[in-house]
Amino acid sequence: MATEKRQPAAKSRPKAEAVDVEDPTVTADATTFVQKKELIDRIVAATGMKKKDVKPVVEATLAALGEALSRGEALNVRPLGKVQVNRKKEHGNAEVLTARIRRITGGETAPQDPLAEVAE
Structure with missing residues (x-):
């Protein structure tokens, strides 16, 4: 008698839906995922730069942040906040x-450009 091996049921990840983070009725249980493509599109819209110029910078930044977190380094990058790996x-x-990410809320002003203006 031949026995059949059962394959475990594939776990399907629920598709993330868009949630308005400014909506006070949204609870912490609502999970959304911002994909890298959408992040790049948002940065292009915010800066007015070309996508071909933004993409390598975003990819390098994400890689550097990921490597630092993997090494257990704490990050202090405004306006994201302080990021510390617990486990x-x-x-x-x-x-x-x-x-754990600790962000400053309310009253935070836009970051100022730390570079001095060129003297004439």
């Missing part, structure tokens, strides 16, 4: 990082 676990071919 790190190897899981197959991936790392699972549990981090």
